[in-house]
Amino acid sequence: MKKEVKKMRILSVFAWMLVISMAIGGLVLMGSDAHGQDMIQVKGSDSEVNLVQRLAELFMQKKPGVKIAVTGGGSGTGIAALINKQTDIANSSRELNPKEAESAKAAGVQPFRVVFATDGISVITHPSNRVSKLTLEQIGKIFKGAITNWKEVGGTDTKISLYGRQSNSGTYVFFREFVVKADYSPHTKAMNGNAQIVEALKRDTGGIGYVAVGYVVNEKGEVMSGVKILNVAKDGQSEAYSPVKMENVMSGKYPISRPLNQYLNGKPSGKLLDFIQFEISKEGQEVVRKEGFFPVQKEWMEFNRKQGL
Template sequence: MKSRIIALVAMMVMAFTGSAFAGSIQVKGSTTVLPLMQKSVETFMAANPNVSISISGGGSSNGAKALIDGTTDIAMMSRDMKPAEIQKATDNGRKPVQFIVALDCIVPVVNPANPVSGLSVEQLHGIYTGKITNWKEVGGADDQIVVISRDTSSGTYDCWKSKVMRATGLKSRVFPGALLQASNGAVAQAVSKNKKAIGYVGLAYLNKELKGVSVNGVTPSVKTAKDKSYPISRGLNIYTPGAPAGEAKGLIDYMMSPAGQNQAAEIGFIPVK
């Protein structure tokens, strides 16, 4: 049954793109966008077996750097490119073109054993600046809070910094005692193994070993991301160095097609169409 479904989807991709492709593509960047890209590439390559696509994560900043340096055809980014990054790429003859392929919520997560189910942006700010250090201060048990954050090369961190760390209007930083992780998966694993921990991940990384926490009384969901009532939502991007062509255009066209957007929803992201 699974093979029949893959074959059917592959036929839909071929019908959508109009012709088969041949060549190679390099894709680098965000670990948040990575699951969607992997699924899209799997389907696209099933329809285009002569295409070779290499994918690697490493964070949104690494994706931007690869686009600037000319070492990737597509950069995955869970944040917008910064003006300085756009200028550097343009100076190198690679004017970035942005495609928003899905929407996402950044979800604070705790261990399922933790009784806390909701926090405010102000409380999250206090926890991540080190001002709130015990779960009893936010309605939990009398236990130390173990703070887990993404590293600074992460687009997820940049969004968290913008919407939580600077929510008070101050340029606050994550306090030095926080444990930094290099990917959404690493954050999820660390929180799932420590009942005192708090972290944050993209919506697609929620699983039964994590407990998602509402923010300002709003639960992260497709609806609250689209109507912008959830305070920590964002767009998920891919960038190309100029207008995409050939295999890269075919892959992007598929990701933006109804079939590609359905895959985004199946993974746990929010379709833009």
């Protein structure tokens, strides 16, 4: 009799453990399913992070059931996360490179590109610097270390100090390939983000750096106090233009403009599609402007349209 009672107790305990286990498992699955349905993960470009955070905030106000988490880390970080299926959207201020495209294919990821804004990369100095304009060639020579003193480009006899981004930055890659066209000088200080470069240039009278326009210009075209934005010319025979004026960037007169991208795994649908469509809508583009960036250029609007957006 005692053995039977003991056996019944053991079975009862086992049954309760099974019920508890199933309940916990059910909660985990429900939580996982809810997360998958409601949470949109966005990772990548530091140049884009503040802008996309603002777009996400407004979208969530319109769609209370949707949650969007936006983090930075650099374009390379965002693309790697997309390839590893750790994010829904990769913010990238540059295009995928061939190695990334190959890795994506091997992982079964189909990168789908969306252009949602335009940036005019701004070359900035301390306000006391008397140099007001440079050519692309001069900027390239400065950042690869061929020009090391401001007197070589019409300034005072002051050593040039260089501020740039880390190698996982899309801005670092774009600026190197489009402007420097060589390796950066080993004396370039690698900063974590645009904001760090801006703060450094406020203090360094001999410094020069490059940042996304939204970090130094507001929607009214007013330049942030404490820094100076240089006008840039394509070459020595061309007029130098400022990225402060939207028409200069949108028309291509300002020579260091670029599309700001987002990559997804395949053509978006559901809440992902809703968010992307919001970003490129009239309302979304007004937000882009308010954050100091510029709307999608015509050629990229057509690109998005051909993508079915």
